[in-house]
Amino acid sequence: MSVLAALDVGLACVVFAVAAWTVFAPGAFAATVGYVVYGLLLSLVWIRLFAVDVALTEAAIGSGVTGVLLIGAAARLRGAEATPPEEGPSGSTRLVAACLCVLVAAALAAVVLLLPDQGPTLAPQAMERLPETGLGNPVTAVLIAYRSFDTVLEKVVLVLAVVGVWSLAADRYWGGAPGEARAEPPEPTLAFFAQVLAPVGILVGVHVFWVGADEPGGAFQGGAILAAMWMILMMARLTEAPQSNAIRLRLALVAGPVVFLAAGVAGVAVAGGFFAYPAGFEKPVILFIEAFMVLSIAVTLPMLVAGPPRREPRR
């Protein structure tokens, strides 16, 4: 067995063990921390599958931003755990559930093992038309050019999720800011860390977005890194979450889907098809759309993590 194969087996075992920890850990907080570790390990698995774009997304969003969201929730739910622990379902129910789950997993495993060595693929088609998009990264081409309608709808889902989260605010807080007021001065260590990290992180985020046209990276990954920098600044209390009725915030939230849709509709008039880009200008148009998507993602993710407004709006 080569070194790489041994590493693969080791990685698979560790991923499975950490995943089992997130299900069976005694406390919700410990389980959540396990989930963050799990996400980072999973991005290594994605690298072994030669899907670097997915690995970046998994590390940034699947592990990083989701981790902040879940750890924050687990910390606020600690009070619920102090009460006598809830008993789950009875032993027989657990046994039936376990049998069902083993069956599902075994069926999926059988499908995985029965897959042909060379499956059906769209890679040749994706590569064939790649020069027409002016891009070098086929994954970005699929996201922004070939299947752009999917990506627009996904942006709409993000906006709807923000609307859903804000709708959970009590009536008197509608339009206010999420989180507590910035009362005490920032904690020195965290503030120093944020001041050092944020400028570098913003540069990295913009770089990941920019190289995404030709190399692994792109709007999602870059936007998620920028979002993380804003969240770090808010955690360090160097800045506050904006009021949810601020017009600039709301414009930034919808800028991505609106610009994307507008470009798609403009394609009908200019290039003769919904979401067709004018010949010769594909790459500038795609980068223009992506820039607004980065802005929207960088604003949407922190707003989803911050949760519903918890302060009365200033008049």
Next chain:
Amino acid sequence: MTSATLAGLVGAALVGLGLYGVIVDPQPLRKILAFNLIGSGVFLVFGIVARKGAAAGLQSDPVPQAMVITGIVVAFAASALAVALTLRLFEQTGRATVRPDVEAKAPGAGADSE
């Protein structure tokens, strides 16, 4: 066994683990965690389909990859909404459980109910 097949098997096992957590654990937050496990397991199975579609000089079919990237972002949005609902339930009732037989606190006793 190739590393792609191994990753696919891990994906299958993760779906099983997550399904067990969703069924058995009464806490909503743990259910959200388990549901995310199912999601990432499905994404890994997608990953092996992408890897088996390696062609045209690419190591992996870009179309399933793009769908997984979209999926990860949508899964995050759904988790954020689910977490917000859980926290609201906790604020309103003082409990975070989906068991129907657990008594809620009297109405108005929540931290900031209307």
